[in-house]
Amino acid sequence: MTETMQRIVLASRPDAKPEPANFRLEEVPMPIPGEGEFLARTIWLSLDPYMRGRMSAAKSYAKPVEIGETMTAQVVAEVVASHHPDYAPGDIVIAPFGWASHGISDGTMIEKIDGDAAPLSAYLGVLGMPGTTAWVGLNDIAAAQPGETIVVSAATGAVGSLVGQLAKLKGMRVIGVAGGAEKCAYAVEELGFDTCLDHRALDKAELTEAIAKAAPDGVHVYFENVGGKTLEATLPNMRDFGRIAICGMIAWYSGADNPAPAPVVWGAILRQKLRVQGFIVFDHWNRRPAFLEEVAPLVKAGKITFRETVEDGLQNAPAAFLRLLEGGNFGKQLVRVGADPA
Amino acid sequence: MTETMQRIVLASRPDAKPEPANFRLEEVPMPIPGEGEFLARTIWLSLDPYMRGRMSAAKSYAKPVEIGETMTAQVVAEVVASHHPDYAPGDIVIAPFGWASHGISDGTMIEKIDGDAAPLSAYLGVLGMPGTTAWVGLNDIAAAQPGETIVVSAATGAVGSLVGQLAKLKGMRVIGVAGGAEKCAYAVEELGFDTCLDHRALDKAELTEAIAKAAPDGVHVYFENVGGKTLEATLPNMRDFGRIAICGMIAWYSGADNPAPAPVVWGAILRQKLRVQGFIVFDHWNRRPAFLEEVAPLVKAGKITFRETVEDGLQNAPAAFLRLLEGGNFGKQLVRVGADPA
Numbered sequence: 049m050t051e052t053m054q055r056i057v058l059a060s061r062p063d064a065k066p067e068p069a070n071f072r073l074e075e076v077p078m079p080i081p082g083e084g085e086f087l088a089r090t091i092w093l094s095l096d097p098y099m100r101g102r103m104s105a106a107k108s109y110a111k112p113v114e115i116g117e118t119m120t121a122q123v124v125a126e127v128v129a130s131h132h133p134d135y136a137p138g139d140i141v142i143a144p145f146g147w148a149s150h151g152i153s154d155g156t157m158i159e160k161i162d163g164d165a166a167p168l169s170a171y172l173g174v175l176g177m178p179g180t181t182a183w184v185g186l187n188d189i190a191a192a193q194p195g196e197t198i199v200v201s202a203a204t205g206a207v208g209s210l211v212g213q214l215a216k217l218k219g220m221r222v223i224g225v226a227g228g229a230e231k232c233a234y235a236v237e238e239l240g241f242d243t244c245l246d247h248r249a250l251d252k253a254e255l256t257e258a259i260a261k262a263a264p265d266g267v268h269v270y271f272e273n274v275g276g277k278t279l280e281a282t283l284p285n286m287r288d289f290g291r292i293a294i295c296g297m298i299a300w301y302s303g304a305d306n307p308a309p310a311p312v313v314w315g316a317i318l319r320q321k322l323r324v325q326g327f328i329v330f331d332h333w334n335r336r337p338a339f340l341e342e343v344a345p346l347v348k349a350g351k352i353t354f355r356e357t358v359e360d361g362l363q364n365a366p367a368a369f370l371r372l373l374e375g376g377n378f379g380k381q382l383v384r385v386g387a388d389p390a
Numbered sequence: 391m392t393e394t395m396q397r398i399v400l401a402s403r404p405d406a407k408p409e410p411a412n413f414r415l416e417e418v419p420m421p422i423p424g425e426g427e428f429l430a431r432t433i434w435l436s437l438d439p440y441m442r443g444r445m446s447a448a449k450s451y452a453k454p455v456e457i458g459e460t461m462t463a464q465v466v467a468e469v470v471a472s473h474h475p476d477y478a479p480g481d482i483v484i485a486p487f488g489w490a491s492h493g494i495s496d497g498t499m500i501e502k503i504d505g506d507a508a509p510l511s512a513y514l515g516v517l518g519m520p521g522t523t524a525w526v527g528l529n530d531i532a533a534a535q536p537g538e539t540i541v542v543s544a545a546t547g548a549v550g551s552l553v554g555q556l557a558k559l560k561g562m563r564v565i566g567v568a569g570g571a572e573k574c575a576y577a578v579e580e581l582g583f584d585t586c587l588d589h590r591a592l593d594k595a596e597l598t599e600a601i602a603k604a605a606p607d608g609v610h611v612y613f614e615n616v617g618g619k620t621l622e623a624t625l626p627n628m629r630d631f632g633r634i635a636i637c638g639m640i641a642w643y644s645g646a647d648n649p650a651p652a653p654v655v656w657g658a659i660l661r662q663k664l665r666v667q668g669f670i671v672f673d674h675w676n677r678r679p680a681f682l683e684e685v686a687p688l689v690k691a692g693k694i695t696f697r698e699t700v701e702d703g704l705q706n707a708p709a710a711f712l713r714l715l716e717g718g719n720f721g722k723q724l725v726r727v728g729a730d731p732a
Contacts (some may be wrong), residue, residue: 101661275656289673294660300653309649311642313656314617318636318668319443326660331631 051078054362055148058113062103066373070103071119071366079152086135087152088125090145093362093383094172095121095369096206097273098328100301118146119365122177124161124168125151126389135160138389142171147365149385163389166347173380174347174354175340178206181295181329183339185271186211186218189293189327194219196268199259199285201278203244204231204355206380207295211271212241213352214343220269223262225255225278227375234378238353247278255281266290275300280308283316294326298373355379393420396704397490400455404445408715412445413461413708421494428477429494430467432487435704435725436514437463437711438548439615440670442643460488461707464519466503466510467493468731477502480731484513489707491727505731508689515722516689516696517682520548523637523671525681527613528553528560531635531669536561538610541601541627543620545586546573546697548722549637553613554583555694556685562611565604567597567620569717576720580695589620597623608632617642622650625658636668640715697721 052075059072081087102113102120113120123146127139132155135141140163145151161171173179185207186192198215202208203224212222212235224235224244235244245258259267259281266287272279276299286292300307317324346352357377359368365383372381394417401414423429444455444462455462465488469481474497477483482505487493503513515521527549528534540557544550545566554564554577566577566586577586587600601609601623608629614621618641628634642649659666688694699719701710707725714723 275653279652279656294656297653297656297660300657307651307653310621310652310655311617311639311649313652314621314636314639315642317666318639321668321670321673323665323667324659325665326663328663331663 052076053078053148053150055118055146056362056365057116057118058103060115061105066100066103066370068366068370073363078150081129081131081152083131085152085154086127086130086132087150088127088141088143088145089150090123090125090148090362090385091140091388092124092169092172093121093147093365093385094123094176095365095372095381095383096178097296097298097301097372099369100298100373118148120144121146122172123148123151123385124171126386140168140389142176147362149362165344168388169356169358169380169382170347170354172382173206173356174210174352175344177329178380179210179343180333180336180339182207182210183214183343184329184332184335185293185295185327186214186269188332188335189325190269190271190291192218192220192269192291197221197223197263197265198269198271199223199225199263199267199282200241200271200273201225201282202273202296202298203235203241204239204379205273205377208271208273209235209239209354209379210343210352212239216240216242217346217351221263223259223267225259225274225282231378234355238355240353252277252281256284259285269293271295272297274298276307280312283313283320286316286320286322288320290320290322292322292324294324301373357381359383361385394418395420395490395492397460397488398704398707399458399460400445402457403447408442408445408712410708410712415705420492423471423473423494425473427494427496428469428472428474429492430469430483430485430487431492432465432467432490432704432727433482433730434466434511434514435463435489435707435727436465436518437707437714437723437725438520439638439640439643439714441711442640442715460490462486463488464514465490465493465727466513468728482510482731484518489704491704507686510730511698511700511722511724512689512696514724515548515698516552516694517686519671520722521552521685522675522678522681524549524552524613525556525685526671526674526677527635527637527669528556528611530674530677531667532611532613532633534560534562534611534633539563539565539605539607540611540613541565541567541605541609541624542583542613542615543567543624544615544638544640545577545583546581546721547615547719550613550615551577551581551696551721552685552694555581558582558584559688559693563605565601565609567601567616567624573720576697580697582695594619594623598626601627611635613637614639616640618649622654625655625662628658628662628664630663632662632664634664634666636666643715699723701725703727 142159203226224241232244235241273296275297484501545568566583574586577583615638617639
């Protein structure tokens with residue numbers, strides 16, 4: 049009997065909205081670590097909206113996932129066998145193993161973490177890639193300043209919830225935009241946002257008006273996760289010389305949504321003299337030590353709140369991912385793939 | 391007999407394309423300068439695409455021109471009477487008198503110029519607002535660097551022609567985009583651009599392909615004057631971390647042109663991690679001394695070429711302006727309103 053592992057591969061590219069048939073669960077032989085490599089088992093798998101982009105063949109940040117290839121992801125994993133001098137069984141790592149139960153590595157792109165400093169799952173969320181994204185976007189890309197007003201879309205998502213909390217700690221006025229009354233209540237009551245607007249209850253004109261009311265002196269910074277209606281409602285409220293950090297555009301990943309014509313956004317950038325910058329955190333990974341130095345103590349001290357939606361079992365990752373794209377998660381979306389360390 | 395002056399006012403707002411009926415020539419009493427004021431007569435009137443924006447009531451850089459108000463413009467004028475200690479008859483000034491034969495001023499927004507250092511009309515073009523725009527956009531907004539590749543739209547216009555020449559002097563590879571074979575030949579043969587693409591002879595796909603061929607390693611900087619097809623063809627050719635300085639969008643000022651949907655530009659900014667910034671030179675006017683220090687000697691030494699399209703007579707300004715919006719000018723569009731100083 050050969051030992052096996054599980055992985056989920058891209059079976060086909062989505063036409064517009066991804067569906068279950070775009071994914072396939074495979075059972076394959078367990079890889080054997082060679083000299084200078086280790087084998088680890090996945091405990092937590094991270095699901096993030098950017099993975100939608102990797103499913104398409106179009107040019108994006110990174111090469112797309114090829115048909116038949118394992119879906120991209122970061123995981124938290126425990127080393128179970130090692131021929132690498134720096135890694136021993138029991139070590140906990142963040143690793144780019146993808147949607148898979150196990151992986152081997154020579155240490156490239158691996159970050160060893162202190163399993164006692166915070167819950168392991170936090171290293172995929174508030175202390176992981178989404179947290180680093182929030183911090184880099186707020187500080188380095190948008191150059192947010194105390195006293196300014198910020199609009200945060202996808203306000204209760206893994207990135208947005210940290211953006212808003214960091215902005216509050218910085219002394220900013222924080223306006224969240226989220227889908228649904230429950231998320232909005234959470235943003236205000238638990239995350240401490242000044243206000244949160246429910247984009248499902250408001251049409252574009254109403255949302256525009258609501259932002260204007262919440263930001264009577266205009267919006268200095270827009271942290272963009274969604275595109276669509278939220279962008280179109282925020283743009284006219286931007287102050288001259290406002291900054292927009294584009295981190296995602298989930299509302300537009302799978303096509304239409306009756307988008308505005310390009311001159312609407314281009315004209316706003318011109319007339320309002322905005323600075324708009326797209327970014328992906330991997331280009332700013334050198335900022336991770338500074339991020340951890342500032343934010344890890346805040347998490348330990350309970351000054352940063354975070355929330356997770358956990359799906360059990362690797363086989364359920366596609367369904368959880370499809371719900372994530374529809375906004376069905378609440379906080380960081382995780383899949384528990386294996387048990388906690390003994 | 392009372393002395394009179396002429397001015398052209400906004401008679402009505404254009405629905406889409408401006409037309410002659412949107413303007414009205416008026417004969418009004420000559421203003422009399424009070425204490426601390428001077429009267430000057432216009433010699434040269436500058437026509438610029440940004441004036442199209444002022445004709446609409448929509449929010450723009452500045453307040454729109456009101457119905458019945460004189461159309462906005464910078465002019466070169468000669469002081470003819472003065473009760474201001476700093477201005478004497480015979481002084482030459484750049485003044486915001488608008489489309490008018492005369493104006494009075496208390497010195498606000500007035501720049502005295504050395505009439506012997508360069509042709510007077512140059513102070514409305516290569517050494518004036520368009521020139522300062524080109525220099526600020528290239529250096530401060532786009533942070534253009536030697537060795538980089540730049541695409542300049544409206545390449546033979548007042549701004550674009552200087553952007554390209556300054557970029558060449560900086561050691562950049564310069565790709566112009568202009569309308570018509572004659573303009574393109576001028577950009578390459580007279581202005582020294584590396585290449586110039588005729589957007590009238592190429593559809594969007596062909597223009598995209600032509601830019602890709604002219605910039606095999608991609609485009610670092612796009613100096614945006616036009617929007618429309620040129621933008622859409624340049625975007626996919628931008629390198630990761632490329633910068634776009636948005637100075638204008640003449641192709642989109644009067645509506646449609648079958649624009650792309652917003653996600654096309656927003657997605658490019660995100661995926662290619664572009665930095666896009668709108669600007670208007672008046673916010674950067676403190677950079678004018680540095681600009682003049684660098685560029686005036688280049689003009690005097692003949693290292694900067696410039697070309698003018700001159701219309702005679704204030705009454706012909708509307709027709710010249712409408713042609714400018716259609717790309718019918720060649721280089722800086724001027725109206726000669728009065729004779730040179732004696």
